[in-house]
Amino acid sequence: MSEESKPEASKKGKGKARSGEGEMSNISNISRELVEQLLRANPSLAGEMQGMDSKKIEEVMRGMSLQDISTGMATGGKNQKDMASYKFWNTQPVPKFGEDEPLPDGPLRENDLARVKTVGAELIEGFEWDTVDLTDDQQVREVYELLTHHYVEDSEAMFRFNYSASFLHWALKAPGWIKNWHVGVRVTSTKKLVAFISGIPVTLRVRENTLQCSEINFLCIHKKLRGKRLAPVLIKEVTRRCNLESVWNAIYTVGVVLPKPISTCRYFHRSLDWLKLYETGFSPLPTTSTKAKQVTKYALSANPSTKGLREMEVKDLDAVHDLFTRYMERFDLVPKFTVEEIGHWLLNGGSKYDERIVWAYVVEEEGKITDFFSFYSLESSVLGKKETIRAAYLFYYASETAFSKSPDAKKELKVRLNALIHDALILAKKFNFDVFNALTLLDNTLFLREQKFGAGDGSLHYYLFNWRTSFINGGIDDKKNVDDENGSGVGVVML
Template sequence: MSDLLSLNPALAQQLGVADGDLSSKQATDALKKLSLEDIMTGLAANGKNAKDMASYKFWQTQPVPKFGEKAEIEEGPFKIVDLEKVPKEPGPLVDGFEWVTMDLTNDEEIKEVFDLLYGHYVEDNEAMFRFNYSVSFLRWALLSPGWSKEWHVGVRASASRKLVAFISAVPIALRVRNKVLHASEVNFLCIHKKLRSKRLAPVLIKEITRRCYLQKIWQAIYTAGVVLPTPVSTTRYYHRSLDWQKLNDVGFSPLPHGSKPQYQILKYKLPNNTATKGLRPMEEKDVDAVLDLLQKYLQRFDMAPVFTREEVVHWLLYKKDSPDEQVAWSYVVEDPTTKTITDFFSFYCIESSVINSKHTSIRAAYLYYYATTVALQPHTQAQLKERLNSLVNDALILAKKLKFDVFNALTLMDNALFLEQQKFGAGDGQLHYYLYNYKANPIAGGVDHMNRVDEKGCSGIGVVML
């Protein structure tokens, strides 16, 4: 029971148990009465990448699916929101704190968000690694086309004016099977560690919901490493070593039993040069071709964004004046004869700070969107698998040249066709996808019932969340 509670801070908080201490009979009896679904609430496969958003009690009051609903449902909103009944002002906060709207075009204010995330956002169970989102990354993630200043929500301490909590949203046109929702993508919920007992997470979620409603956005998509009521899909993280020795030094990649460091270094060695003819960095002139290819490719999945030209420019061609500020890299394959774009792939960068190590950071590349014309023509799975393996191997080579240490990918899209072949190892983190105020039947996440790559079923998820 203590182990369960240590993995489930939301539940421990609900039961009033500190640090897994079950000395009180009342806490023990309460835990014994809980169902498995209650216990699973807030429980990550392992704490890595977990975002403990709130307890089950809060989610019971929200327009989301309840645990245990197995029958196929008619898809659509849980409720129709009456705009007249949406509060025009934020709800109350605990004494000493106040709502603010952050101006992320202001260098000082975006630096405040950076500092809050750096000190208090996602870290692993052992506190060895901590996401280190750059200011450039935050601008890319939070100032996307159609962004609203009102959706960058902060909480300040009234006396010190210190930013102590944050939540954000950006607009997304999200197709769920045959229905396109004008929704928000909610992310970066972060609360100062000293305020975790104040139950601020539900309050922040209610406030971002209120602000979305005021702009007539009734649905949202969000992800979490913890189990909440109720995921529409579950994917799994996979990691591919690019600099195995460094990853081993910092404790990310242990030495397998019976192996030697030189064997591991040799195992993950990559060619010096890419193999795909016509592969080059994506340019402005490629935008229309990439948009067309990506739209057709994403139609193959049950849930995917519907991109505009402006969004393709922002998400795939986002570059700053300094190379140090680049956060996303995109490449196309141009047919040398027809000059058409036949394939493209992209990845983005998130650094993690390393605590107590000779290395200060890990540079991680995350596989982003990709597409190939092979998937749009009559093909066998073997043909698509061969093409994707070739493209992803080139992506690994390019990432290695850009001094990335590890390449991460989820089991979404067609990733199941290349993860194991390209020597990605299964991670201990899962990413659950959730829809707010929208009933949807489950969507395959690329893993089977044993949490292994499901190459036969693949995934119905075509949304890559940052």
């Protein structure tokens, strides 16, 4: 839900946390001044503590670690998804702040289909539940309009994600998609769609356990209804519908801290058209530089240089699936895709729309696929202007170099990934993208600096519903800088 251990540390190879499982110690002594400072930096948390006396606030915050608070600091209130409240999440089967670690991996609530209600909870007067039919172009348009005007935007209200009809078909109609998991709320009198939340089925591996999950995304509520407390009702309803399919676990991401992240990654951005990004207010001009220097800094070659690089085709599916599956064994939180799912996510999902969403490339040497990489398109509207920022987002990739037995295996992988991602930047520029975005997940810590990615001001927190696991490194250290040494254990790219 949607703005990088030592090599020998774990069996999975990456992401196993250091002592304390990646968390800083709890706040035992906290001053009133520090409380006020932390609450100003985390408006979501501040909203939950309105009305509490100072002693109660201090008590609550002592139960949180510094990392729980600091990694969720938002740049402002407008860029937060409406993910309900701390009070709500404390009633749900999710890990709680202050729990002793390490605790064994496992479910937090027993699964009992007999206790799942067959009808949704009653909504406030004037509104009704609906199942949005994404095979109906008109209803797809309604979801698009709702997201366009009421979904996530930046803190200065300058940019907003622009989810096209093609993107929604790709993101919400993955293999095995369930119509009943596309949940809407409509005005009873006009049938206007005013709220939406979605889920798609996904198989996850969390360390040694394989879970059948729903991937929850696109929780959006009309701005005029933000005070109606619809978010927890929507979350409960999509949970109920997933439970009816005997799916008891979910994965979701948010830009602020809720109880309780299993990992945190940071956004990084690589300018492709720096001048446009500057003129639209996306990128600043450093005080020590000039426009000409910035344009030169981010210049790229006209063509990629990797020998054997070509666009991925249907005939490559089995080979790419095999490489992807082996590569992902090195991480702690990963999707387990079938060949059909690989085809959907990397070959544009067979969309009936002309707009291209995803670009995937393979490297073929002597008839063997040795590498692949992919990126997808998600535009942002520049609010108040008839202009868009074309953003490419790094998606999945893999390389046979990761399986080298050489003593310099990590260095070899770093060299190879830098070459591949550099070519990805060139291709994205060729297709008129303005910026290339990536998180500190997978092996991204090996190339972000070298490829001139700059740190963004947003973090992305990963959550699991009804599943406990200790903290997984997200590719950043306690100061939110790229963690070159430990890397990331996260291998799930959320849209």
